[in-house]
Amino acid sequence: MSADPQPAQPTALDRERTELGATWAETPGWMGWLSAVDHKTIGRRFILTAIAFFALGGLLAVLMRLQLARPEQRLVDADLYNQLFTMHGSTMMFLFAVPVMEGLGIAMVPLMVGARAIAFPRLVAFGYWMFLFGGLFLWISFALNIGPDNGWFSYVPLAGPAYGAGKRADVWAQMITFTELSGLVVATSIIVTIFKYRAPGMSLDRMPIFAWSELVTAGMILIAMPAVMVASTALILDRLIATHFFNQAEGGDPLLWQHLFWFFGHPEVYIIFLPAQGMMSTLIQTFTGRPIYGYIALVLSLVSTGFIAFGLWVHHMFATGLPQVGESFFTAASMMIAIPSGLQIFCWIASIWRGRIQWKTPMLYALAYFFVFLVGGLTGVMLAAVSLDLQVHDTFFVVAHFHYVLIGGSIFPLFGALHYWFPKLTGRMLSERLGVIAFTLLFIGFNLTFFPMHQLGLLGMPRRVYTYPAGLGWEGLNLLATAGGALMALAVITYAINVVWALRRGTHAAANPWNAGTLEWATASPPPAYNFHPVLVVRGRDSVWTDPDPITVIGLSCARREVLITRVVDANLDHRFESPTPSIWPFITAIATSILFIGSIFTPWAVVWGSIPVAIGLIGWFWPGSKSAPQEPTGAVIRERLA
Amino acid sequence: MNGSRTLDVAHLPDIGFGDRSPLRWGMLAMIAIEGAGFALLAATYLYLRSRVPHWPPGVPPPSLLYGTLNLGMILLSAVPNEITKRASRRMDSAIAVSGLAICIVWALVLCAIRFLEFGALNVNYDTNAYGSIVWFLLGYHTTHLITDVADSMVLLWFALRGPLDGHRMVDITENAVYWYFVIAAWIPVYLLIYVAPRIV
Numbered sequence: 051m052s053a054d055p056q057p058a059q060p061t062a063l064d065r066e067r068t069e070l071g072a073t074w075a076e077t078p079g080w081m082g083w084l085s086a087v088d089h090k091t092i093g094r095r096f097i098l099t100a101i102a103f104f105a106l107g108g109l110l111a112v113l114m115r116l117q118l119a120r121p122e123q124r125l126v127d128a129d130l131y132n133q134l135f136t137m138h139g140s141t142m143m144f145l146f147a148v149p150v151m152e153g154l155g156i157a158m159v160p161l162m163v164g165a166r167a168i169a170f171p172r173l174v175a176f177g178y179w180m181f182l183f184g185g186l187f188l189w190i191s192f193a194l195n196i197g198p199d200n201g202w203f204s205y206v207p208l209a210g211p212a213y214g215a216g217k218r219a220d221v222w223a224q225m226i227t228f229t230e231l232s233g234l235v236v237a238t239s240i241i242v243t244i245f246k247y248r249a250p251g252m253s254l255d256r257m258p259i260f261a262w263s264e265l266v267t268a269g270m271i272l273i274a275m276p277a278v279m280v281a282s283t284a285l286i287l288d289r290l291i292a293t294h295f296f297n298q299a300e301g302g303d304p305l306l307w308q309h310l311f312w313f314f315g316h317p318e319v320y321i322i323f324l325p326a327q328g329m330m331s332t333l334i335q336t337f338t339g340r341p342i343y344g345y346i347a348l349v350l351s352l353v354s355t356g357f358i359a360f361g362l363w364v365h366h367m368f369a370t371g372l373p374q375v376g377e378s379f380f381t382a383a384s385m386m387i388a389i390p391s392g393l394q395i396f397c398w399i400a401s402i403w404r405g406r407i408q409w410k411t412p413m414l415y416a417l418a419y420f421f422v423f424l425v426g427g428l429t430g431v432m433l434a435a436v437s438l439d440l441q442v443h444d445t446f447f448v449v450a451h452f453h454y455v456l457i458g459g460s461i462f463p464l465f466g467a468l469h470y471w472f473p474k475l476t477g478r479m480l481s482e483r484l485g486v487i488a489f490t491l492l493f494i495g496f497n498l499t500f501f502p503m504h505q506l507g508l509l510g511m512p513r514r515v516y517t518y519p520a521g522l523g524w525e526g527l528n529l530l531a532t533a534g535g536a537l538m539a540l541a542v543i544t545y546a547i548n549v550v551w552a553l554r555r556g557t558h559a560a561a562n563p564w565n566a567g568t569l570e571w572a573t574a575s576p577p578p579a580y581n582f583h584p585v586l587v588v589r590g591r592d593s594v595w596t597d598p599d600p601i602t603v604i605g606l607s608c609a610r611r612e613v614l615i616t617r618v619v620d621a622n623l624d625h626r627f628e629s630p631t632p633s634i635w636p637f638i639t640a641i642a643t644s645i646l647f648i649g650s651i652f653t654p655w656a657v658v659w660g661s662i663p664v665a666i667g668l669i670g671w672f673w674p675g676s677k678s679a680p681q682e683p684t685g686a687v688i689r690e691r692l693a
Numbered sequence: 694m695n696g697s698r699t700l701d702v703a704h705l706p707d708i709g710f711g712d713r714s715p716l717r718w719g720m721l722a723m724i725a726i727e728g729a730g731f732a733l734l735a736a737t738y739l740y741l742r743s744r745v746p747h748w749p750p751g752v753p754p755p756s757l758l759y760g761t762l763n764l765g766m767i768l769l770s771a772v773p774n775e776i777t778k779r780a781s782r783r784m785d786s787a788i789a790v791s792g793l794a795i796c797i798v799w800a801l802v803l804c805a806i807r808f809l810e811f812g813a814l815n816v817n818y819d820t821n822a823y824g825s826i827v828w829f830l831l832g833y834h835t836t837h838l839i840t841d842v843a844d845s846m847v848l849l850w851f852a853l854r855g856p857l858d859g860h861r862m863v864d865i866t867e868n869a870v871y872w873y874f875v876i877a878a879w880i881p882v883y884l885l886i887y888v889a890p891r892i893v
Contacts, residue, residue, distance in 0.1 A: 169715050169718075169719070170715075170719060234726055237722070238719055238722040238723065238726075239719075241718065241722055242715050242718045242719050242722065245715075245718050246715045246718060247715075250700060250702075272722055272725045272726050272729065273725065273729045275726075276726055276727075276729040276730040276733060277729070277733050279730070280730060280733045280734060280737070283829075284737075284825075284829065287818075287825070287829070288825075291818065291819065292819040293818050293819060293822075293824075293825035293828075293829075294819070294821055294822040294824075294825050295737070295741075295822060295825050295826065295829075297822065300820075300821040300822055301741065301744065301745050301750050301821045301822035301823055302741065302821075302822035302825070303740070303741065303744050303822075306737060306740055306741065309740065310733065310737070313733070584699075587700050601698045601699060601700050602698075602699050602700070603699070603700050603701075603702055604699045604700070604701050604702070604703070605701045605702040605703030605704070605705075606702060606703075614702060614705075615709060615713070615714075615715060617713075618712070618718075623700075623702060623705060624705070624709055624713050625705050625706045625707065625708060625709040625713065626702065626705050626706070626707055627707075627708075627709075627715065628707075665843060668844075668847075669847055672847070672851070673851075674851050674854065674855075674856065674861075
């Protein structure tokens with residue numbers, strides 16, 4: 051270290067940053083747009099696309115609420131109503147909730163672990179295109195009146211060849227293949243990023259809790275999503291080439307569908323829920339201004355929830371006449387999951403207790419979680435009891451329960467987290483005033499919509515009916531729920547206005563506008579394409595708070611996309627690795643795969659001839675590029691610093 | 694950002710084999726996904742078996758010849774696979790590439806036997822649910838055979854075309870790891886398809 055390196059150093063660093071910027075830049079033009087591999091770009095696209103589907107799914111919900119606002123309405127007929135609730139559920143689960151959680155993971159996890167890139171960036175780009183094409187496929191089909199109409203779980207025999215005429219059930223089943231493939235490849239990238247791309251010194255027990263939640267979620271995706279792919283493939287086979295997986299007459303079993311579907315479907319709920327728990331820990335830590343209470347307990351809660359989630363699926367099938375011993379087991383498991391959830395809540399309460407709350411919009415969403423999710427959790431414990439479950443099965447009580455759980459447990463933290471990370475994603479600050487208005491509207495609107503549904507369910511109103519006769523005592527509560535729905539729509543519109551306004555006029559965000567402790571705030575907002583320069587060494591949790599003068603990494607090349615690979619557990623140095631460059635081939639491969647998937651609804655031979663373009667796409671993708679030889683790295687900084 | 698202390702990483706190698714490589718962890722994730730697929734198909738098989746009094750229902754069990762031949766052949770394929778893997782690991786490109794070629798030929802023979810296996814199942818996929826799941830299980834494993842042959846051939850092509858550097862050697866190692874998964878998956882599938890119908 052020289053006596054006074056200050057005047058020269060910024061210039062050297064600036065030169066390197068310029069060079070890095072050129073090295074990591076996307077290709078210009080529309081080809082470049084289709085070839086993008088920057089995890090922040092792909093993450094933003096995931097989030098934006100998912101939110102667009104959220105808006106569409108919400109529109110369907112508004113239609114359903116309008117239809118149910120009064121008895122015997124004729125706004126939509128039964129057939130369209132069936133499509134509405136199926137599309138609403140499928141869109142919200144497969145095209146919104148999972149992709150948005152993954153999108154935030156793609157955008158934020160590499161930053162939070164101090165990496166320059168995500169692992170397998172082209173795979174992530176491929177995952178985005180598959181998600182987009184799958185979503186378009188579903189919605190274009192809906193527009194052509196071939197939208198699925200058997201519920202988001204597509205039960206057989208209703209969806210089977212005997213009752214599900216036409217292509218509606220096939221559209222649903224193949225949309226699954228699209229979105230699950232997307233989910234699986236993204237999960238793989240997130241896992242490898244967390245295992246191998248962490249900044250040196252960020253041992254697993256120093257990793258931000260949000261990264262932990264994305265890790266557990268990605269692990270669950272690997273095990274759960276194959277179940278629904280096996281199920282939906284068997285369904286398509288039954289419908290297309292007359293196999294008999296679900297055909298009772300030929301030794302098949304409709305209940306097999308339910309087992310396979312819910313072996314995926316229940317973990318799916320936690321795939322949506324766990325990242326939101328990571329967001330809760332993140333928000334509470336930042337807006338109480340001190341390290342989260344019970345880090346180890348919170349991480350263990352996430353991990354144990356991930357495991358227990360695979361032992362709950364039968365509680366969706368209590369009404370199918372399963373053996374009682376089995377039902378008791380799943381009742382016990384369903385109640386057991388309250389233990390890690392409760393543990394987390396107590397840790398958060400302790401954090402809030404010891405810290406000082408800053409009443410920013412994201413924190414309001416986090417605080418709302420406590421109330422909303424608690425209500426959903428309480429009805430969850432009620433529904434875990436077989437006797438009560440049988441009483442309210444397929445009523446609006448269940449609708450109320452899972453909206454409290456999903457919206458309370460996921461959407462409130464998500465909206466808070468989007469507000470929180472918005473400056474990092476876009477470089478602009480959202481308006482606090484509009485933020486508070488949107489939050490207030492959403493909180494009131496949500497409770498107004500869904501709380502009355504508990505009572506509607508207890509009064510016997512079944513789910514999935516397109517209308518109901520007058521005089522059953524359901525009118526008032528339904529009207530109230532519809533009014534609440536209008537408020538929720540208004541809340542989402544306000545949020546959208548806030549986003550558009552911020553993008554045009556919002557104040558430019560500083561690197562760390564919330565004074566948070568995790569690494570994504572150690573770089574500019576929005577971060578440069580290479581995320582960090584210099585790459586930082588981590589010596590503790592929340593290192594932005596605890597280590598204001600970190601050790602920095604030198605010796606990484608500026609002339610090629612070099613990332614640092616570290617060891618899985620302790621994040622000790624391992625090797626340098628060249629990250630892939632932008633490529634059009636993931637896009638082409640996604641088109642080819644889409645043709646194969648859609649073709650296979652009509653003929654099994656599509657799998658055969660359709661695999662040829664896919665193979666060509668993959669060969670182009672992995673075509674040996676001119677991998678540049680490792681350069682003598684970053685001479686300027688080394689020389690100046692070691693002078 | 695006037696960090697006084699630095700960590701120099703310029704001396705670090707450019708590649709890492711085994712669990713040091715990101716590729717290995719991607720491969721393990723893929724094996725987890727596909728392993729979950731096999732496990733769920735096996736569960737489906739056993740579930741359907743529990744639903745009927747006789748198994749296989751109304752048809753003879755699959756003939757043993759081709760499936761057993763395949764079992765022997767696929768277990769033996771571990772030998773060239775291991776030789777290829779070790780050669781690539783010590784960057785011995787001549788042996789690694791010729792080993793890869795031998796593995797491909799070997800796998801093509803397996804595919805040919807597999808084709809005969811379908812004819813020896815003694816049931817069609819649309820006969821009954823038993824036929825459906827047996828075909829699905831065998832088809833799922835066959836997909837793995839075919840995709841592994843295809844990507845091994847592409848890998849061989851790339852290797853012959855060059856540059857035959859350390860990254861390519863890592864690819865060949867991981868390809869061999871994947872083949873071990875294809876071998877390991879065949880054992881339970883074989884037991885389900887060929888042995889399970891013969892034990893009550």
